[in-house]
Amino acid sequence: MAHLDTSEGFAVMAAGLRKRYASDPEALRGVDFAVRPGEIYGLLGPNGAGKSTALQILTTLLLPSAGSAQIFGEDVLAAQRAVRRIIGVVLQETGVDPLLTGWEALELQARLFGASRTAARRRVHELVELLSLQDFARRRIAGYSGGMRRRLDLALGLVHAPRVLFLDEPTTGLDPLSRRSLWDLVRRVRRESATTIFLTTQYLEEADSLCDRVAILQAGVLVAEDSPSGLKRRMRRDLIELEPQDPRLADRLLAIARQRQPEAMWDRQVVRLAVADGAAAAEDLLAAAREAGIRLSGLRVAPPSLDDVFLELTGAPGPDRLAGSGS
Numbered sequence: 645m646a647h648l649d650t651s652e653g654f655a656v657m658a659a660g661l662r663k664r665y666a667s668d669p670e671a672l673r674g675v676d677f678a679v680r681p682g683e684i685y686g687l688l689g690p691n692g693a694g695k696s697t698a699l700q701i702l703t704t705l706l707l708p709s710a711g712s713a714q715i716f717g718e719d720v721l722a723a724q725r726a727v728r729r730i731i732g733v734v735l736q737e738t739g740v741d742p743l744l745t746g747w748e749a750l751e752l753q754a755r756l757f758g759a760s761r762t763a764a765r766r767r768v769h770e771l772v773e774l775l776s777l778q779d780f781a782r783r784r785i786a787g788y789s790g791g792m793r794r795r796l797d798l799a800l801g802l803v804h805a806p807r808v809l810f811l812d813e814p815t816t817g818l819d820p821l822s823r824r825s826l827w828d829l830v831r832r833v834r835r836e837s838a839t840t841i842f843l844t845t846q847y848l849e850e851a852d853s854l855c856d857r858v859a860i861l862q863a864g865v866l867v868a869e870d871s872p873s874g875l876k877r878r879m880r881r882d883l884i885e886l887e888p889q890d891p892r893l894a895d896r897l898l899a900i901a902r903q904r905q906p907e908a909m910w911d912r913q914v915v916r917l918a919v920a921d922g923a924a925a926a927e928d929l930l931a932a933a934r935e936a937g938i939r940l941s942g943l944r945v946a947p948p949s950l951d952d953v954f955l956e957l958t959g960a961p962g963p964d965r966l967a968g969s970g971s
């Protein structure tokens with residue numbers, strides 16, 4: 645029977661990846677990925693979860709202690725050179741000569757990848773356009789803002805038109821506006837060049853808005869993997885908030901809520917509870933409150949946020965809260 649290479653159809657495939665640095669506890673404890681061509685795939689986790697370790701193994705920069713990985717069927721251990729030709733990598737810390745202009749840095753990078761002078765120039769034009777670098781490409785990198793730097797980093801990672809682009813925390817340290825504009829650019833890259841994108845992030849919001857699928861990594865273990873909406877659906881819980889017009893009736897309202905859901909609580913001027921079916925429970929609660937003579941000044945039914953999912957899965961607040969960026 646012919647040998648079937650099942651990794652061929654996937655852009656990124658990893659099985660049983662483990663990594664131990666020196667004698668420390670394992671940074672990765674058996675991690676699997678299967679990323680489809682054209683996907684934007686996010687590895688979400690707090691500081692120290694093992695995100696950079698995984699990304700560096702997938703990009704041939706670090707050897708795993710065990711396990712295997714392939715990029716479009718090319719093995720990261722046995723075929724390093726082939727892998728490096730088809731991937732682009734933007735690390736957390738990037739080093740570029742700050743005295744160059746963005747334009748010069750891109751042209752240099754293209755030449756390093758073997759492009760002729762003409763081809764290099766053409767490629768830089770394309771990338772300046774693709775990543776909207778027109779306003780600052782001719783200025784020295786030393787004077788760039790964080791957002792400009794990250795856009796240039798993205799362009800540098802794309803110089804050789806890789807099939808898979810790896811981004812390690814592409815928006816950490818950026819303000820919310822720059823972060824959003826970088827998300828738009830990442831989407832544009834995928835749309836215009838069909839590049840598969842594998843990124844790591846500490847931001848639930850980023851995973852939610854940008855990624856087709858998200859894997860949640862905690863202490864070297866994948867605790868979940870799904871689309872952002874799938875992760876939320878898996879919770880099968882809606883959140884209800886009831887606000888009494890008269891706060892003195894809070895206790896009675898809370899008692900009514902607790903008859904239905906014992907874990908209901910009084911928090912920041914509202915009664916809060918999680919239920920399986922938000923719409924039905926809200927109707928029922930509204931009727932019960934009216935019957936008890938309690939008027940409401942507010943009623944909200946919300947699907948769970950990715951933060952709630954994170955809390956449920958890991959028992960810890962989402963990395964957004966840990967990182968203090970709030971949401």
Ligand SMILES: Nc1ncnc2c1ncn2[C@@H]1O[C@H](COP(=O)(O)OP(=O)(O)OP(=O)(O)O)[C@@H](O)[C@H]1O
Pocket residue numbers: 665666668671689690691692693694695696697698736846
């Ligand atoms: N070169 C190294 N030598 C020893 N330990 C390391 C090394 N690099 C990472 N580690 C450890 O491995 C674990 C995972 O680190 P890693 O950098 O992969 O996490 P991360 O998820 O990328 O975190 P961050 O969000 O802070 O970038 C951590 O406990 C870290 O201290």
Ligand SMILES: [Mg+2]
Pocket residue numbers: 695696697736812
């Ligand atoms: Mg990292």
